[in-house]
Amino acid sequence: MNKDDKYPVLVNLVIKKKYFDQILSGEKKKEYRAPSKFNARLLGFKDSNGKYSPRKDITHIRFINGYRADSPWLVAECKEVGCYTFKNEIPMGLQKGDIAIEIILGEVVENCI
Numbered sequence: 001m002n003k004d005d006k007y008p009v010l011v012n013l014v015i016k017k018k019y020f021d022q023i024l025s026g027e028k029k030k031e032y033r034a035p036s037k038f039n040a041r042l043l044g045f046k047d048s049n050g051k052y053s054p055r056k057d058i059t060h061i062r063f064i065n066g067y068r069a070d071s072p073w074l075v076a077e078c079k080e081v082g083c084y085t086f087k088n089e090i091p092m093g094l095q096k097g098d099i100a101i102e103i104i105l106g107e108v109v110e111n112c113i
Helices: 017-025 037-043
Strands: 010-014 030-033 044-046 052-054 060-064 073-085 099-112
Touching: 010 037, 017 060, 017 073, 017 099, 037 044, 037 099, 052 073, 052 099, 060 099
Parallel strands: 010 060
Antiparallel strands: 030 099, 044 052, 060 073, 073 099
């Protein structure tokens, strides 16, 4: 997480090329993440009862396609972070009833591809 004048609260997330391209084109407006300890630390937290509470201060997400220093990246507005339970359309690796962290995205404001 970075703080600066350009993006007050910026979170970096690594993403696969297929989804990176969909966000860049504006086709994909929601990103889902497993509620792992790592993702919960970046995007929210679990209270003592195990309930997920999303962070409300995130303004932007930097999606990075890869782990190299010269990997392509983009910055998208973060409209909201919340909790989502899958009922019908289920992303690969998840099952009906699974809970995920949902990131609702705004416009792509910067990219380096």
